[in-house]
Amino acid sequence: MKRDLKLERVYPRPPERVWRALTDRRALSQWLMETDFEPTLGHRFTFRARPQPGWDGITYCEVIELDPPRRLAYTWRGGPGKDRPLTLDTVVRFTLTPEGSGTRLILEHTGFSGLKSVLVSFMMKAGWNKMLRTSLDAVIAGLA
């Protein structure tokens, strides 16, 4: 069972165009979520979405890598809100490389290390599978 998320896509646009979609506030609000992102190292910003069970809908971020048009990373933190502890403390990283006249985009969402194996062991042995599946379905339904 993998511990982090890694996705690759090739887009038929040059890296500069993909980079702009990743770093322009209006573009981000269209394809990702409402945000006050700025392409500045150390900039703190949020993404805002509809609240879900266990999540107040706010993702707290800080730009930690900025190398246009190649590499962008920010912290990605969130939780139930109202002074309750964070349940998510992770990093999202985009890596762009030219591919023909297009761009290969690698998305890595990391920081789940050590967690999944524990959870799987708990789920399997404690019979939580059905319960987890139900709550997960509710989260996905809420996204639609």
Next chain:
Amino acid sequence: MFRALGDPTRRAILDRLRHRERPVSELCAPFAMSQPAISQHLKVLADAGLVTATRCGRERVYRLRAAPLRDAHDWLGHFEQFWPAKLDNLAAYLDGESDDPES
């Protein structure tokens, strides 16, 4: 919570609490560690909301709390759905853009 789960001793403690609550003395038994060291690990787990303690005579008895682990699992499942959908959105966004870079 992620920090709390990053330590193998703490994960082993959680594993031992999976089936039933246990007093500190029982939790210490399988580890080559002093009780204060184990108590420190238990404090980290308690601060992360993963265990709760109740006093029973002279000992503290620890019990696993399921909710934070369930929340964390929801996060992982959430992003396994979330990012592919968003990267599709990005493709649609880039498709919809004019080929004129100034537009």
